[in-house]
Amino acid sequence: MAGAPPVPTKAPRPARAVRRAMSDKEKEGRRTDILAAAKKVFARKGYHATTIADIARTAKLSYGSIYWYFDSKDALFHALMEAEGKALRVFRRIEDFTVWLDEVFKVTPPVG
Numbered sequence: 001m002a003g004a005p006p007v008p009t010k011a012p013r014p015a016r017a018v019r020r021a022m023s024d025k026e027k028e029g030r031r032t033d034i035l036a037a038a039k040k041v042f043a044r045k046g047y048h049a050t051t052i053a054d055i056a057r058t059a060k061l062s063y064g065s066i067y068w069y070f071d072s073k074d075a076l077f078h079a080l081m082e083a084e085g086k087a088l089r090v091f092r093r094i095e096d097f098t099v100w101l102d103e104v105f106k107v108t109p110p111v112g
Contacts, residue, residue: 031069034059035080047077 037059041050052073056063070076 027069030061030065034061034066034069034076035083038076038080039084042077042080052076 034055038050038055041054041058045054050073052066053063055073055076056066059066066076070079
């Protein structure tokens with residue numbers, strides 16, 4: 001049709017510009033972000049169905065950025081399991097400590 005108005009199209013969303021982490025603190029933060037994204041994706045899709053691209057998309061990073069921090073999906077998964085294991089061990093120590101505190105400060109009600 002001559003003279004028909006153009007059909008509006010959805011403009012692509014601009015990619016988030018992510019600056020490369022420079023300081024050790026920034027690098028550790030980025031690594032933590034990647035592990036958090038990986039945890040979500042592995043939980044949702046399982047290990048075998050998860051790709052590095054899925055993790056990068058969830059972390060809002062480029063595919064290649066993941067490889068600055070982890071050599072492979074397997075290495076990322078093992079790092080995640082190590083981090084989760086440490087968190088569980090810390091939680092267990094806190095739980096043991098609170099049980100100990102309850103015993104130490106246990107107040108027995110007065111009799112009579």
